[in-house]
Amino acid sequence: MKAENPDLKIGMIGAKVAVDADGSLKTGEVIDFVARNEFDFTIKEVADGHSWSSIKGLSYRTEAGAIVHNEDRAILHDMDSLPWVTPIYQRDLKIENYFIGYLKHPYISIYSGRGCKSRCTFCLWPQTVGGHVYRTRSVENVVEEIAWSKKAFPQVKEFFFDDDTFTDDLPRAEAIAKGLGKLGVTWSCNAKANVPRKSLEVFKENGLRLLLVGYESGNQQILYNIKKGMRIEVAERFTKDCHDLGIAIHGTFIMGLPGESEETIRETIEWARKINPHTIQVSLAAPYPGTFLYKQAIENGWLDAEHAELVDDNGVQIAPLHYPNLSHERIFENVETFYKAFYFRPKKIASIVGEMLTSPDMMKRRLREGVEFREFLKDRKGAGATVDA
Numbered sequence: 001m002k003a004e005n006p007d008l009k010i011g012m013i014g015a016k017v018a019v020d021a022d023g024s025l026k027t028g029e030v031i032d033f034v035a036r037n038e039f040d041f042t043i044k045e046v047a048d049g050h051s052w053s054s055i056k057g058l059s060y061r062t063e064a065g066a067i068v069h070n071e072d073r074a075i076l077h078d079m080d081s082l083p084w085v086t087p088i089y090q091r092d093l094k095i096e097n098y099f100i101g102y103l104k105h106p107y108i109s110i111y112s113g114r115g116c117k118s119r120c121t122f123c124l125w126p127q128t129v130g131g132h133v134y135r136t137r138s139v140e141n142v143v144e145e146i147a148w149s150k151k152a153f154p155q156v157k158e159f160f161f162d163d164d165t166f167t168d169d170l171p172r173a174e175a176i177a178k179g180l181g182k183l184g185v186t187w188s189c190n191a192k193a194n195v196p197r198k199s200l201e202v203f204k205e206n207g208l209r210l211l212l213v214g215y216e217s218g219n220q221q222i223l224y225n226i227k228k229g230m231r232i233e234v235a236e237r238f239t240k241d242c243h244d245l246g247i248a249i250h251g252t253f254i255m256g257l258p259g260e261s262e263e264t265i266r267e268t269i270e271w272a273r274k275i276n277p278h279t280i281q282v283s284l285a286a287p288y289p290g291t292f293l294y295k296q297a298i299e300n301g302w303l304d305a306e307h308a309e310l311v312d313d314n315g316v317q318i319a320p321l322h323y324p325n326l327s328h329e330r331i332f333e334n335v336e337t338f339y340k341a342f343y344f345r346p347k348k349i350a351s352i353v354g355e356m357l358t359s360p361d362m363m364k365r366r367l368r369e370g371v372e373f374r375e376f377l378k379d380r381k382g383a384g385a386t387v388d389a
């Protein structure tokens, strides 16, 4: 691109460059600048033509080739000062092209705030860009955007709030829910497995369909190890409340977190079958640079150079961590075991088939998901071969 257009300036944003702006600029010689941490107004100032030496939060390469790091930009608290993203979706995206198995199709996903109070050791965004203070847009601002989007995208079947933990501020979440209830939209969000029943009731009465919940593990000691701030019995009570109220759950789990063993893997699989979220996602523990888990993995020798890549050439996650009692290979293999043990049960198959038969929309989503799952297993076999080698 630079050969075609020598005036082109290339910048990078995101967690990796935020934690290692210097290394990124040194390694990527074609990169002119990095907008560290919260980049929204940093890149606006670059686009507006401000002198680079005056832009807070910017790291850049000078004409002479030196790398300069400007002072940090203050964390953003006035989240209403950010423009809405949905008019940009309308201008630039065909939303029907975006599919995610656990959401209705077509859907729209937005953020109503940034940051998460919790300190889970593996979790990337709060430890890099987002921080541990949940900074939010006002209730009115969020509800107005959804009202606008409802008119602009009449085909949308569901709105998703992708905030790390939308339920971190319950009074606000309830106020937004009531606003959405008046609009008559269906919505879903990320949540921690500790939302009280009273709040769940308010959400459900006002259009909540699904919660995306990070359970991570069914073993209490692992939850302590990763500072999840979650007790198994609280998660069980929450899940039962959701079942009672008819709120679907997409539960996410992680294999290979510190303290994992063959036994805790079996325990987690059994627990997932017992609490029975509607659908699940199983990932491999990924020690991203900038997280506590990364530091811990380096210090303890759980991460070695041979397996340091987090994904293979197909974008399939590989298991970079290993422990004296548990190899990369066994962690990797157990992801597939988990999916099979969870889904290939007569009760689960019957419920999925029943759902498909009563809803053509569900039929389309599940078939598409099935094809993607088969492709995923095929790609994993390839990745597995790499890991085995």
Ligand code: SF4
Residues within 6 Å of the ligand: 116, 117, 118, 119, 120, 123, 124, 126, 164, 165, 192, 214, 228
């Ligand atoms: S609660 Fe969720 S978003 Fe928050 S730190 Fe833990 S894993 Fe990350």
